[in-house]
Amino acid sequence: MRVFFGWKVVAAAFVLAAFGWGIGFYGPSVFLHALHAERGWPVAVVSAAITLHYVCGAAAIARLPAAYARFGTATVTRAGALACALGLLGWALAAAPWQLFLAAPVTGAGWAATGGVALNAVVAPWFDRRRPAALALAYNGASVGGVLFTPLWAALIAGYGFPAAAATVGVLTVLVLWPLAGRFFRPQPDALGLHPDGAEAPPPPRPTLAPPRGGALARDVRFVTLSLAFAVALFAQVGLVAQIFSLLAPALGETGAGGAVSLLTVCGVLGRTALGAVLRPDAARLAAALNLMVQIGGMAALLAALPSGSVPLLLLGCALFGLGLGNITSLPPVIAQAEFPPALVGRVVALVVASNQAFYAFAPGVFGALREAWGDGAVPVAAAACQAAAALVVLAGRGTGRGWR
Known part of the structure; x- marks a missing residue:
């Protein structure tokens, strides 16, 4: 039986996500440790460069749709792979801290072109009815990127030093993504005589409704609490992820710290899978609050472990934090689907994601400054405080009515 080409695109998008997240999301935590440990550069300064990396990524995301329309997804993906490779060399070869701020915009652009918007751009044309399942499979590559x-x-x-490591990963990125983009991201369904989902005929057009008047969502309690809660939760998550490797390395060693971050990511996959199997959409806000409480337990374990370097407590902290890791990004669409009419769900999710990314971009710099000023313990304390606030906010939106219906 012939496999629908769209599923091959999903497999390619899975690989793209592994490289994108492995470099753009999980990589900066390792860069921070390497630059601080090997060159003695201040944590706050390196963290500020990581913040610039995320800010520039957010800015580049806003221009991606126009770039895809003009150049095509294959060309933009190849440009993103090159940006990742060149930016990595910039981080590794920087001779002074200020040069990190020249490399950060380059890796930020690469992260944008290999991240979540990119996955949607390459997968969406091939699927309609089965698009959620296809995107879920593609996004699993992000978790694998963290593990690997x-x-x-x-x-x-x-083994070889930061410059050699950056050169190796950069070359590997280009060698893998360049042909992959040309083979799987350049073709479009109509050019191959195919329809979304592999159907024999195109799906019927969906009716479209006019969007609400400007500012209407901003006055909706459910939208405000949803957006704010997950912005704060992701602020804590990204801030901790940027620091976690260097927090673990003194007790676990660099290899052990890498393994612990992989454990964190594996637990994220397990937590997302387990919750998805039992979650009722009308209970998603409560599930989000409980998810954040589990992560707070992880922060307590890390805080207790840092002074003594207790390996069991460090691993417990990573596991508990990891169990909630994937749910922070997967729960907002579920809540939006339960609380808003279908015509608004896409708009709500897009606005939530955009505001979250703009907010969490500053987390590495803020967490780095807190750590520099108050010590390692400030990181889990700040993360726990953000998670507690996010839990209260997400619960505040329960039972606020269905004004859009």
């Missing part, structure tokens, strides 16, 4: 790339980074840097 963090220990890979640690091993390469420990």
Whole structure:
């Protein structure tokens, strides 16, 4: 039986996500440790460069739709792979801290072109009815990127140094993504005589409704609490992820720290899978609050472990934090689907994602400054405080009515 080409695109998008997240999301945590440990550069300064990386990524995302329309997804993806490779060399070869701020915009652009918007751009044309399942499979590559790339980074840097590690990963990125983009991201369904989902005929057009008047969503309690809660939760998550490798390395060693971050990511997959199997959409806000409480337990374990370097407590903290890791990004669409009419769900999710990314971009710099000023313990304390606030906010939106219906 012939496999629908769209599923091959999903497999390619899975690989793209592994590289994108392995470099753009999980990589900066390892860069922070390497630059601080090997060159003695201040944590706050390196963290500020990581913040610039995320800010530039957010800015580049806003221009991606126009770039896809003009150049095509294959060309933009190849440009993103090159940006990742060149930016990595910039981080590794920087001779002074200020040069990190020249490399950060380059890796930020690469992260944008290999991240979530990119996955949707390459997968969406091939699926309609089965698009959620296809995107879920593609996004699993992000988790695999965390599992594989963090220990890979640690091993390469420990064995050969940061510049050689960056060059190796950069070359590998281009060698893998360049032909993959041309083979799987350039063709479009109509050019191959195919229809979404592999159907014999195109799906019937869906009716469209006019969007609400400007500012209407901003006055909706459910939208405000949904957006704010997950912005704060992701602020804590990204801030901790940027620091976690260097927090673990003194007790676990660089190889052990890479393994612990992989454990965190594996637990994220397990937590998302388990919750997805039992979650009722009308209970998603409560599930989100409980998810955040589990992560707070992880922060308590990390805080207790840092002074003594207790390996069991460090691993417990990573596991508990990891169990909630994937749910922070997967729960907002579920809540939006339960609380808003179908015509508004796409708009709500897009606005939530955009505001979240703009907010969490500053997390690495803020967490780095807190750590520099108050010590390692400030990181889990700040993360727990953000998670507690996010839990209260997400619960505040329960039972606020269905004004859009």
